[in-house]
Amino acid sequence: MNPTHLELTGVGISFPTDKGLYCALQNVNLRIAKGEFVSLIGHSGCGKSTVLNIVAGLYQATTGGVILDGREVNEPGPERAVVFQNHSLLPWLSCYENVELAVRQVFKGQKNRREMRDWIEHNLELVHMTHARDKRPSEISGGMKQRIGIARALAMQPKVLLMDEPFGALDALTRAHLQDSLMEIHSDLGNTVIMITHDVDEA
Numbered sequence: 001m002n003p004t005h006l007e008l009t010g011v012g013i014s015f016p017t018d019k020g021l022y023c024a025l026q027n028v029n030l031r032i033a034k035g036e037f038v039s040l041i042g043h044s045g046c047g048k049s050t051v052l053n054i055v056a057g058l059y060q061a062t063t064g065g066v067i068l069d070g071r072e073v074n075e076p077g078p079e080r081a082v083v084f085q086n087h088s089l090l091p092w093l094s095c096y097e098n099v100e101l102a103v104r105q106v107f108k109g110q111k112n113r114r115e116m117r118d119w120i121e122h123n124l125e126l127v128h129m130t131h132a133r134d135k136r137p138s139e140i141s142g143g144m145k146q147r148i149g150i151a152r153a154l155a156m157q158p159k160v161l162l163m164d165e166p167f168g169a170l171d172a173l174t175r176a177h178l179q180d181s182l183m184e185i186h187s188d189l190g191n192t193v194i195m196i197t198h199d200v201d202e203a
């Protein structure tokens with residue numbers, strides 16, 4: 001059996017700018033086994049988010065490509081959930097509804113109403129956000145928004161969880177707590193995780 005689950009081969013990308021093409025990535029190669037937890041670390045602007053966005057299918061590599069379980073990645077999909085560097089919740093939906101939107105998309109036809117509700121509540125509980133379930137993103141702090149983003153991604157039960165500095169905006173206590181929860185969740189679910197961080201200890 002081939003243990004490679006996710007493979008980046010010769011990935012490069014150039015962005016068009018006013019001064020011509022800007023080469024942000026060149027020849028990035030990564031082989032990740034199923035269930036592996038990989039941290040990407042590097043200085044600001046080196047291309048970490050760009051790598052993640054290519055794996056997410058949000059950017060198209062200019063050269064090379066990404067293979068997940070034998071299939072080429074060229075668009076976003078629910079099996080690759082992203083926790084973005086800047087929280088990206090829908091401002092007109094409550095915390096609960098933000099998670100619900102993702103859950104409905106992924107589990108339509110698989111879970112009934114009640115199972116969906118329980119599952120959303122379970123994921124809000126994982127990140128300790130049950131108390132704010134009915135608040136809108138504008139009514140909660142940055143760290144809380146980030147926790148909802150994590151709950152939303154986890155609730156999709158993705159094969160690959162892509163996290164772009166997920167704990168960067170959190171205070172040390174919440175951060176340590178969420179790091180522990182993430183390790184627990186990872187050992188329970190065994191999903192493959194790529195996490196970007198600036199913090200060597202966290203990596």
Ligand SMILES: Nc1ncnc2c1ncn2[C@@H]1O[C@H](COP(=O)(O)OP(=O)(O)OP(=O)(O)O)[C@@H](O)[C@H]1O
Pocket residue numbers: 015016017022024042043044045046047048049050051085
């Ligand atoms: N859409 C784009 N158009 C043009 N240049 C871009 C675009 N996206 C990223 N870049 C450039 O590519 C390089 C890598 O950016 P990226 O966001 O991947 O860095 P990063 O490693 O995630 O940095 P940080 O740690 O600050 O988040 C930067 O020089 C950035 O300016």
Ligand SMILES: [Mg+2]
Pocket residue numbers: 048049050085164
């Ligand atoms: Mg970044």
